[in-house]
Amino acid sequence: MKILRTPKELQAYRKDLRGSVGFVPTMGALHKGHLSLIEKSVAQNDHTIVSIFVNPTQFLPGEDFEKYPRRYEADKKICELAGVDALFMPEASAIYEKDEVLIKAPSQKGYVLEGHFRPGHFDGVLQVVNKLLHLANPHRAYFGKKDAQQLFLIQKMVREFFMDTQIVPCEIVRDDDGLALSSRNLYLSPEERQKALLIPKSLKRAAKLIQSGVIKTSSLKEQMLQILRPLKVEYVEIVDRKFDAIDDIRIGDSIILVAAYVGQTRLIDNIWI
Ligand code: PAF
DSSP: OEEEOSHHHHHHHHHTOOSOEEEEEEOSOOOHHHHHHHHHHHHHOSEEEEEEOOOGGGSOTTSSTTTSOOOHHHHHHHHHHHTOSEEEOOOHHHHOOSSOOOOOOOTTTTSSTHHHHSTTHHHHHHHHHHHHHHHHOOSEEEEETTSHHHHHHHHHHHHHTTOOOEEEEEOOOBOTTSOBOOGGGGGOOHHHHHHHTHHHHHHHHHHHHHHTTOOBHHHHHHHHHHHTTTSEEEEEEEEETTSOBOSBOOTTSEEEEEEEEETTEEEEEEEEO
């Protein structure tokens, strides 16, 4: 597996590749969720490139940029064993200049839900994903459905900028207890982890209610909020696949989203209905 440190090295490596290229952008601290993206890419492409870059521009002041887990040696091993061909691990100084040309997330869909509680977060995500896609120039790029709004905005950017990469959405991976895998789960104490299980529990409850015929999103949200009461909930929202809020569930076109703090740790989760 090649380790590439600079955009120039990645571009030179990419230029010599023949056949299809899959790309998995990550911020590292790789878990089974990331691994499922990597495995999909390895299965679907001749070459797989993974990036590990804790992108400073997508963290707001006071967020967890400094303490975000960095596990570069373990991550390298995981990638190597999974059959990754090249790992791109740049320094921030190699990615960003001063007084950059900026990408701005759309003023509506980029500033609701996650974008409302983390204003500017998606500007940073789109800025870095745009750069990474230009550098890796992949046929396919893999993103998890757990970051549903991020996935939606990246698909939108790729379409609107006429970029030639297929965005492949990947299913959420959960631990046996139901908690969606996230690098931030590492922050949770055992007690907090138990409390965090209320999030998947609330989503499961909503899915059950829908199965039994409840389609009013206001009723579903109310029931979920009951379950989530011990947590500091930022939002429970139900949207369609275009991220417009909806009054009634439409099977095949709805996403139920939760963001909540467990102690100091902010977690998000969702289910696609
Ligand atoms: O989902 C992530 O890990 C990050 O937001 C991404 C897409 C790698 C951009 O930094």
